[in-house]
Amino acid sequence: MKGILSGIAVLISLASILAIAAPTVQIKGGRTSIGLSGEMLDTLVSAGCELERVKPASVKPGGDRVRFPVGGGALDLEALLGEVEHRGGLTLSCPDALDPNDIRVVTLENLRIEALDPNNVQDPNDVTVVTALASVENDIFDRIELLLPGESGIEVSGNGGMLRLRGTGLTFAPEALDFLGNYLGVELSPELVVGDAASQVNVRTEKPAAADKPGNGSSKGKAKGKDKDKDKNKDDDDDDDDDDDD
Secondary structure, three states, X not given: OHHHHHHHHHHHHOHHXXXXXXXXXXXXXXXXXXXXXXXXXXXXXXXXXXXXXXXXXXXXXXXXXXEEEEEXXXXXXXXXEEEEEEOOEEEEEEEOOOOOOOEEEEEEEEEEEEOOOOOOOOOOOOOOEEXXXXXXXXXXXXXXXXXXXXXXXXXXXXXXXXXXXXXXEEEEOXXXXXXXXXXXXXXXXXXXXXXXXXXEEEEOOOOXXXXXXXXXXXXXXXXXXXXXXXXXXXXXXXXXXXXXXX
Protein backbone atom coordinates (compact mmCIF):
# COMPACT_ATOMS: atom_id res chain seq x y z
CA MET A 1 0.00 0.00 0.00
CA LYS A 2 2.85 2.41 0.83
CA GLY A 3 4.35 1.90 -2.64
CA ILE A 4 0.99 2.57 -4.33
CA LEU A 5 0.42 5.76 -2.35
CA SER A 6 3.94 6.92 -3.12
CA GLY A 7 3.34 6.37 -6.82
CA ILE A 8 0.09 8.37 -6.70
CA ALA A 9 1.85 11.24 -4.92
CA VAL A 10 4.55 11.33 -7.59
CA LEU A 11 1.99 11.43 -10.41
CA ILE A 12 -0.02 14.22 -8.78
CA SER A 13 3.03 16.34 -8.07
CA LEU A 14 4.19 16.07 -11.69
CA ALA A 15 0.81 16.87 -13.22
CA SER A 16 1.66 20.53 -13.81
CA ILE A 17 4.78 19.60 -15.75
CA LEU A 18 3.12 16.87 -17.80
CA ALA A 19 0.40 19.31 -18.83
CA ILE A 20 2.87 21.45 -20.78
CA ALA A 21 5.78 19.09 -21.49
CA ALA A 22 6.40 16.22 -23.86
CA PRO A 23 6.88 12.79 -22.20
CA THR A 24 10.64 13.07 -22.68
CA VAL A 25 12.26 16.38 -21.79
CA GLN A 26 15.79 17.72 -21.93
CA ILE A 27 17.51 18.92 -18.77
CA LYS A 28 19.02 22.39 -18.97
CA GLY A 29 20.55 22.89 -15.52
CA GLY A 30 20.15 22.70 -11.78
CA ARG A 31 22.20 21.34 -8.91
CA THR A 32 22.53 18.38 -6.56
CA SER A 33 23.62 18.75 -2.95
CA ILE A 34 24.83 15.83 -0.81
CA GLY A 35 24.98 16.25 2.94
CA LEU A 36 27.54 13.83 4.38
CA SER A 37 26.56 11.95 7.52
CA GLY A 38 28.52 12.24 10.75
CA GLU A 39 29.40 8.57 10.37
CA MET A 40 30.90 9.23 6.94
CA LEU A 41 32.89 12.23 8.18
CA ASP A 42 34.23 10.24 11.15
CA THR A 43 35.31 7.45 8.80
CA LEU A 44 37.26 9.88 6.61
CA VAL A 45 38.95 11.50 9.61
CA SER A 46 39.92 8.20 11.22
CA ALA A 47 41.49 7.04 7.94
CA GLY A 48 43.37 10.33 7.57
CA CYS A 49 41.64 11.07 4.26
CA GLU A 50 41.20 14.51 2.75
CA LEU A 51 38.31 15.53 0.53
CA GLU A 52 38.79 18.13 -2.22
CA ARG A 53 36.55 19.37 -4.98
CA VAL A 54 36.97 19.06 -8.72
CA LYS A 55 35.60 22.28 -10.22
CA PRO A 56 32.90 23.33 -10.76
CA ALA A 57 31.73 21.23 -7.80
CA SER A 58 31.98 22.87 -4.38
CA VAL A 59 32.66 21.64 -0.84
CA LYS A 60 31.23 23.53 2.11
CA PRO A 61 33.78 24.61 4.75
CA GLY A 62 33.99 21.71 7.19
CA GLY A 63 33.45 19.23 4.38
CA ASP A 64 29.98 18.15 5.48
CA ARG A 65 28.21 19.15 2.26
CA VAL A 66 29.17 18.93 -1.41
CA ARG A 67 27.34 20.43 -4.39
CA PHE A 68 27.44 19.42 -8.04
CA PRO A 69 25.96 21.52 -10.87
CA VAL A 70 23.67 19.64 -13.24
CA GLY A 71 25.11 19.60 -16.74
CA GLY A 72 22.35 17.94 -18.77
CA GLY A 73 20.47 14.73 -19.39
CA ALA A 74 16.98 13.64 -20.36
CA LEU A 75 13.93 12.33 -18.50
CA ASP A 76 10.80 10.47 -19.53
CA LEU A 77 8.29 12.17 -17.23
CA GLU A 78 5.62 9.51 -17.68
CA ALA A 79 7.81 6.53 -16.79
CA LEU A 80 10.23 8.57 -14.62
CA LEU A 81 13.18 7.03 -16.43
CA GLY A 82 16.30 8.73 -17.68
CA GLU A 83 19.61 10.26 -16.68
CA VAL A 84 20.70 13.39 -14.83
CA GLU A 85 24.32 14.31 -15.55
CA HIS A 86 26.54 16.44 -13.31
CA ARG A 87 29.76 18.41 -13.71
CA GLY A 88 32.75 18.43 -11.40
CA GLY A 89 33.58 15.85 -8.77
CA LEU A 90 35.62 14.95 -5.70
CA THR A 91 39.18 13.85 -5.01
CA LEU A 92 39.95 11.57 -2.06
CA SER A 93 43.52 11.42 -0.75
CA CYS A 94 44.34 8.83 1.91
CA PRO A 95 47.65 7.69 3.43
CA ASP A 96 48.68 4.08 2.98
CA ALA A 97 48.12 2.05 6.15
CA LEU A 98 51.68 0.63 6.06
CA ASP A 99 53.48 3.73 4.76
CA PRO A 100 51.80 7.02 5.79
CA ASN A 101 54.08 8.91 3.41
CA ASP A 102 52.53 7.06 0.48
CA ILE A 103 49.40 9.04 -0.36
CA ARG A 104 46.83 7.28 -2.50
CA VAL A 105 44.56 9.45 -4.63
CA VAL A 106 41.31 8.65 -6.43
CA THR A 107 38.91 10.97 -8.22
CA LEU A 108 35.16 10.55 -8.66
CA GLU A 109 33.63 12.96 -11.16
CA ASN A 110 30.86 13.55 -13.69
CA LEU A 111 28.29 11.91 -11.42
CA ARG A 112 25.18 10.61 -13.14
CA ILE A 113 21.79 9.62 -11.72
CA GLU A 114 20.74 6.67 -13.89
CA ALA A 115 17.51 4.72 -14.48
CA LEU A 116 15.37 7.08 -12.41
CA ASP A 117 12.36 4.91 -11.47
CA PRO A 118 11.20 5.53 -7.87
CA ASN A 119 8.97 2.46 -7.65
CA ASN A 120 10.80 0.17 -10.11
CA VAL A 121 7.53 -0.36 -11.97
CA GLN A 122 8.94 -1.39 -15.33
CA ASP A 123 11.73 -3.64 -14.06
CA PRO A 124 12.21 -4.62 -10.38
CA ASN A 125 15.90 -5.21 -11.11
CA ASP A 126 16.37 -1.77 -12.67
CA VAL A 127 17.13 0.31 -9.59
CA THR A 128 18.21 3.93 -9.40
CA VAL A 129 21.96 4.28 -9.02
CA VAL A 130 24.45 7.16 -9.01
CA THR A 131 27.48 6.37 -11.14
CA ALA A 132 30.78 8.25 -11.40
CA LEU A 133 33.80 8.34 -13.68
CA ALA A 134 36.57 6.98 -11.46
CA SER A 135 40.29 7.76 -11.81
CA VAL A 136 43.36 6.50 -9.95
CA GLU A 137 46.31 8.89 -9.75
CA ASN A 138 44.79 10.92 -12.64
CA ASP A 139 44.45 7.82 -14.84
CA ILE A 140 40.87 7.03 -15.81
CA PHE A 141 39.77 3.66 -14.40
CA ASP A 142 36.14 3.24 -15.50
CA ARG A 143 32.63 4.46 -14.81
CA ILE A 144 31.51 2.71 -11.65
CA GLU A 145 28.33 2.42 -9.62
CA LEU A 146 28.93 4.77 -6.70
CA LEU A 147 25.82 5.36 -4.58
CA LEU A 148 22.52 3.63 -3.94
CA PRO A 149 19.43 5.25 -2.39
CA GLY A 150 18.04 4.04 0.93
CA GLU A 151 14.94 1.93 1.40
CA SER A 152 12.63 4.85 0.64
CA GLY A 153 14.14 5.19 -2.85
CA ILE A 154 14.04 8.50 -4.69
CA GLU A 155 11.22 10.95 -3.94
CA VAL A 156 10.20 12.97 -7.00
CA SER A 157 8.10 16.14 -7.09
CA GLY A 158 7.76 18.97 -9.55
CA ASN A 159 6.23 22.29 -10.39
CA GLY A 160 6.42 24.24 -13.63
CA GLY A 161 9.79 23.66 -15.25
CA MET A 162 11.55 22.24 -12.19
CA LEU A 163 11.85 18.73 -10.78
CA ARG A 164 12.93 18.03 -7.21
CA LEU A 165 14.60 14.73 -6.35
CA ARG A 166 15.38 13.61 -2.83
CA GLY A 167 17.20 10.52 -1.63
CA THR A 168 17.92 9.65 2.01
CA GLY A 169 20.19 7.08 3.56
CA LEU A 170 22.57 6.82 0.60
CA THR A 171 25.06 3.94 0.79
CA PHE A 172 28.04 2.93 -1.33
CA ALA A 173 27.32 0.48 -4.14
CA PRO A 174 29.26 -2.84 -3.95
CA GLU A 175 31.40 -1.78 -6.93
CA ALA A 176 32.37 1.45 -5.13
CA LEU A 177 33.29 -0.45 -1.96
CA ASP A 178 35.63 -2.68 -3.96
CA PHE A 179 37.16 0.27 -5.83
CA LEU A 180 37.81 2.35 -2.70
CA GLY A 181 39.13 -0.65 -0.80
CA ASN A 182 41.54 -1.65 -3.56
CA TYR A 183 42.87 1.78 -4.52
CA LEU A 184 42.61 3.75 -1.28
CA GLY A 185 43.18 0.90 1.14
CA VAL A 186 40.12 2.01 3.12
CA GLU A 187 37.71 -0.71 4.20
CA LEU A 188 34.16 0.62 4.32
CA SER A 189 31.11 -1.14 5.72
CA PRO A 190 28.23 -1.86 3.32
CA GLU A 191 25.92 -0.43 6.01
CA LEU A 192 27.79 2.87 6.15
CA VAL A 193 25.34 5.71 5.47
CA VAL A 194 27.07 8.23 3.21
CA GLY A 195 24.40 10.90 3.63
CA ASP A 196 21.31 12.46 2.04
CA ALA A 197 20.94 14.07 -1.38
CA ALA A 198 18.61 16.69 -2.84
CA SER A 199 18.44 17.82 -6.47
CA GLN A 200 16.77 20.70 -8.26
CA VAL A 201 16.57 19.91 -11.96
CA ASN A 202 15.46 22.46 -14.56
CA VAL A 203 13.75 20.96 -17.60
CA ARG A 204 12.89 22.47 -20.98
CA THR A 205 9.12 22.57 -21.38
CA GLU A 206 7.24 23.07 -24.62
CA LYS A 207 4.09 25.19 -24.62
CA PRO A 208 1.48 24.63 -27.36
CA ALA A 209 2.07 26.85 -30.38
CA ALA A 210 -0.36 29.76 -30.72
CA ALA A 211 -2.80 29.53 -33.61
CA ASP A 212 -2.04 31.80 -36.57
CA LYS A 213 -4.26 34.86 -36.84
CA PRO A 214 -5.38 36.44 -40.12
CA GLY A 215 -3.23 39.38 -41.09
CA ASN A 216 -0.50 40.67 -43.32
CA GLY A 217 1.65 37.68 -44.23
CA SER A 218 4.80 39.68 -44.98
CA SER A 219 4.75 41.59 -41.69
CA LYS A 220 4.06 38.37 -39.76
CA GLY A 221 7.05 36.76 -41.38
CA LYS A 222 9.32 39.56 -40.22
CA ALA A 223 7.92 39.44 -36.71
CA LYS A 224 8.27 35.69 -36.64
CA GLY A 225 11.92 35.95 -37.57
CA LYS A 226 12.50 38.45 -34.79
CA ASP A 227 10.75 36.15 -32.33
CA LYS A 228 13.06 33.31 -33.31
CA ASP A 229 16.08 35.51 -32.66
CA LYS A 230 14.65 36.55 -29.30
CA ASP A 231 14.00 32.91 -28.35
CA LYS A 232 17.52 31.94 -29.35
CA ASN A 233 19.00 34.77 -27.31
CA LYS A 234 16.82 33.86 -24.36
CA ASP A 235 18.03 30.25 -24.45
CA ASP A 236 21.61 31.49 -24.56
CA ASP A 237 20.93 33.77 -21.60
CA ASP A 238 19.34 30.91 -19.67
CA ASP A 239 22.42 28.77 -20.21
CA ASP A 240 24.65 31.61 -19.04
CA ASP A 241 22.50 32.10 -15.94
CA ASP A 242 22.79 28.42 -15.08
CA ASP A 243 26.55 28.63 -15.25
CA ASP A 244 26.59 31.75 -13.09
CA ASP A 245 24.40 30.12 -10.42
CA ASP A 246 26.72 27.16 -10.21
